[in-house]
Amino acid sequence: xxxxxxxxxxxxxxxxxxxxxxxxxxxxxxxxxxxxxxxxxxxxxxxxxxxxxxxxxxxxxxxxxxxxxxxxxxxxxxxxxxxxxxxxxxxxxxxxxxxxxxxxxxxxxxxxxxxxxxxxxxxxxxxxxxxxxxxxxxxxxxxxxxxxxxxxxxxxxxxxxxxxxxxxxxxxxxxxxxxxxxxxxxxxxxxxxxxxxxxxxxxxxxxxxxxxxxxxxxxxxxxxxxxxxxxxxxxxxxxxxxxxxxxxxxxxxxxxxxxxxxxxxxxxxxxxxxxxxxxxxxxxxxxxxxxxxxxxxxxxxxxxxxxxxxxxxxxxxxxxxxxxxxxxxxxxxxxxxxxxxxxxxxxxxxxxxxxxxxxxxxxxxxxxxxxxxxxxxxxxxxxxxxxxxxxxxxxxxxxxxxxxxxxxxxxxxxxxx
Amino acid sequence: xxxxxxxxxxxxxxxxxxxxxxxxxxxxxxxxxxxxxxxxxxxxxxxxxxxxxxxxxxxxxxxxxxxxxxxxxxxxxxxxxxxxxxxxxxxxx
Numbered sequence: 001x002x003x004x005x006x007x008x009x010x011x012x013x014x015x016x017x018x019x020x021x022x023x024x025x026x027x028x029x030x031x032x033x034x035x036x037x038x039x040x041x042x043x044x045x046x047x048x049x050x051x052x053x054x055x056x057x058x059x060x061x062x063x064x065x066x067x068x069x070x071x072x073x074x075x076x077x078x079x080x081x082x083x084x085x086x087x088x089x090x091x092x093x094x095x096x097x098x099x100x101x102x103x104x105x106x107x108x109x110x111x112x113x114x115x116x117x118x119x120x121x122x123x124x125x126x127x128x129x130x131x132x133x134x135x136x137x138x139x140x141x142x143x144x145x146x147x148x149x150x151x152x153x154x155x156x157x158x159x160x161x162x163x164x165x166x167x168x169x170x171x172x173x174x175x176x177x178x179x180x181x182x183x184x185x186x187x188x189x190x191x192x193x194x195x196x197x198x199x200x201x202x203x204x205x206x207x208x209x210x211x212x213x214x215x216x217x218x219x220x221x222x223x224x225x226x227x228x229x230x231x232x233x234x235x236x237x238x239x240x241x242x243x244x245x246x247x248x249x250x251x252x253x254x255x256x257x258x259x260x261x262x263x264x265x266x267x268x269x270x271x272x273x274x275x276x277x278x279x280x281x282x283x284x285x286x287x288x289x290x291x292x293x294x295x296x297x298x299x300x301x302x303x304x305x306x307x308x309x310x311x312x313x314x315x316x317x318x319x320x321x322x323x324x325x326x327x328x329x330x331x332x333x334x335x336x337x338x339x340x341x342x343x344x345x346x347x348x349x350x351x352x353x354x355x356x357x358x359x360x361x362x363x364x365x366x367x368x369x370x371x372x373x374x375x376x377x378x379x380x381x382x383x384x385x386x387x388x389x390x391x392x393x394x395x396x397x398x399x400x401x402x403x404x405x406x407x408x409x410x411x412x413x414x415x416x417x
Numbered sequence: 418x419x420x421x422x423x424x425x426x427x428x429x430x431x432x433x434x435x436x437x438x439x440x441x442x443x444x445x446x447x448x449x450x451x452x453x454x455x456x457x458x459x460x461x462x463x464x465x466x467x468x469x470x471x472x473x474x475x476x477x478x479x480x481x482x483x484x485x486x487x488x489x490x491x492x493x494x495x496x497x498x499x500x501x502x503x504x505x506x507x508x509x510x
Contacts, residue, residue: 243465254461256438257490302436305467305491310418312432345461402457 002198005109024190025197030204030226034062036233036384037222039209039245041065042074043185044362044369045237046192046203047377048384053199055378056385061201062231063193064224066208070189073239076339077370078262078296080275080286082119082180084146086135089395089407090348091142096392097375098179104374110191112183113289117274119180120149120157122324124169124280132175139177149174158274160327167323169281182275182286188373212249218357219249235360235384240305240340242363249356253363254401255342258299259309260367263336267291271327281320293331295321299341299367309338341366346400348407351380351393360384361398419493424500425480437473439463440485441505467491469509 003009003022013021036052038045041063052058063069081101083094105112123129132148139146154174155163163171193203204226211223212234221230236245240257267290277284284296297317300309314336322329344350344364349372351362362380365372379393389397400406422428445451445459464470470490475483487497487509497506 241467243463244467247464247466252458252462252464254457254463255465256463257465257467302431303438303465303470303472303490304493306493308418310431312418342465401461402453404453 024194025203028202028204030062030064030202030207030224030229031060033060033230034202035060035231036235037061037229037231038063038235038237039222040072040237040239041069041189041193041203041205042072042237042239043070043188043192043373044239044365044376044380045235046189046196047373048235048237048362048380049201049203049377050192050196050199051378051381052385053196053201056381058385059200061196062229063196063201063203064207064209064222064229065203065205066225068205069193069203070186073339073341073369074185074189074373076262076337077185078284078286078294079182079185079288079370080119080180080277080284080296081114081183081371082177082275083144083371084119084121084135084139084175084177084180085409086138087407087409088142090409091139091144092392093349093375093379093396094372095142095144096378097372100374100378101183102179104183104188104191108191108195110187110194112187112191114181114183116179116181117286118157118176118178119275119277120154120174120176122154122161122174122276122278122280123172124278125172128280129172132173136175145177145179147176147178149176158272158276160271160325161276162324162326169278169320169323171324180275182288184289185370192377209245209248212245212359214249214356217355219359232358233360233384234358235362235380237362237380239363239365239369240342242342242361246361249354249359251354251356251359253350253361253398254345255364256303257305257340257342258302259304259306259338260299260341261297261309261313261336261338263295263297263314263333264288265293265295265328265331265333268293268331276324278320278324281324283317283320283324285321285325292334293328299343305340307338307340341369343367346406346408347410349376349396350398351376351383351389351396352398353383353387353389354398419495421474421486421495422498423476423479423482424484424498425482426476429476429479433476433478435475435477437475437483440471440473469496471505471509
């Protein structure tokens with residue numbers, strides 16, 4: 001690492017009023033040709049470039065970003081990290097990511113503020129109880145820590161939850177994954193950008209892809225707002241805009257892009273020490289280090305690329321939050337925003353080759369991609385470098401929609417998608 | 418968040434409606450003869466257009482009738498509304 005961050009570099013820079021910190025990543029103009037180009041400079045795209053350079057010894061790599069890095073869904077999510085998924089394939093994928101999270105700040109020499117404060121999923125009816133207990137058992141068989149808590153234990157773990165039996169959706173218990181938690185989402189993008197840039201990856205911002213040049217069944221390069229760039233490997237990590245890029249190559253994907261909203265409150269003193277999610281009423285909440293409540297709402301039901309979302313969705317979420325946490329009734333909300341999420345019919349991602357040689361897609365993360373950032377990048381880099389999936393992402397191929405071998409996490413995962 | 422002009426009830430808030438996704442996907446005439454690829458195309462593959470999209474909506478909290486809408490998904494502006502069975506307007510591509 002060129003400029004290693006440490007307590008000594010902090011002291012040294014403090015002496016010069018913090019005016020001499022070097023840029024964390026470069027700002028190059030695109031070269032004429034690259035060995036591989038990653039389309040999309042969010043967390044997943046930057047992580048892909050990072051692992052391509054680090055583990056697969058590809059050095060001539062570019063990341064193209066139409067806006068600024070981390071300005072899409074990486075900076076718009078609610079930063080929750082967990083791996084308590086029902087099916088074996090998902091458990092393998094998300095727990096691989098969680099294990100990378102545990103050492104990510106050291107790996108990147110960048111504090112991603114990973115905090116294993118636990119994620120609790122609440123059950124509000126008997127079917128929820130059965131489903132969540134089943135998921136707890138499935139998790140433990142896959143080596144993922146998960147425990148079932150009864151109502152008193154839920155109350156003990158998070159005292160501000162209203163566990164009165166006479167509310168509309170009473171809390172009948174919940175599951176807890178203690179290794180789960182949150183991280184600082186911008187830091188993840190910045191850390192990977194710095195790490196990748198350090199190994200010679202060109203991070204090119206304000207560069208939008210306008211077309212994909214094909215020669216028969218293989219790719220030859222990209223038309224961009226900064227001119228034509230030649231390459232024979234393109235990894236697309238464009239989240240909500242994946243279908244737009246796919247259409248340029250004449251490809252159709254099983255995706256629908258919809259607005260997903262989140263909001264934060266005014267900052268207050270520490271009041272909630274974990275992440276609490278509720279599938280049935282679709283409300284989840286945690287508290288940022290700044291003290292804001294971070295609240296995730298649902299998706300709109302229609303395709304839209306507007307990055308806003310409907311008022312009624314926020315209203316429904318806040319109603320549920322208020323019933324579960326009456327203490328928040330006078331809290332003011334500061335900001336609300338939307339991001340465009342690409343949702344797969346089975347609510348599982350696609351990390352896959354396509355039938356066009358040299359074109360790879362990492363998409364379909366829907367409402368829950370942030371938690372997978374390091375794992376997604378690692379496995380996608382493997383897929384691009386070897387032209388074959390890693391065994392952990394083999395199930396997440398594009399062909400599963402033809403074969404019918406879906407990884408159906410709709411409702412099976414810990415939260416509605 | 419926008420208003421939809423239901424061809425039967427008039428202009429109402431979008432929250433009264435339920436989205437039925439992409440329109441004019443024809444149900445296979447002979448399902449038993451369909452290949453796996455064709456099934457995948459029919460069931461899962463979507464244009465997911467950023468721009469002008471033809472789509473179905475149901476006035477689920479109103480007359481409960483289905484109809485078609487032409488909407489620009491990049492700004493949620495509705496350009497045209499037409500009933501089921503009617504030919505889609507040709508001036509949008």
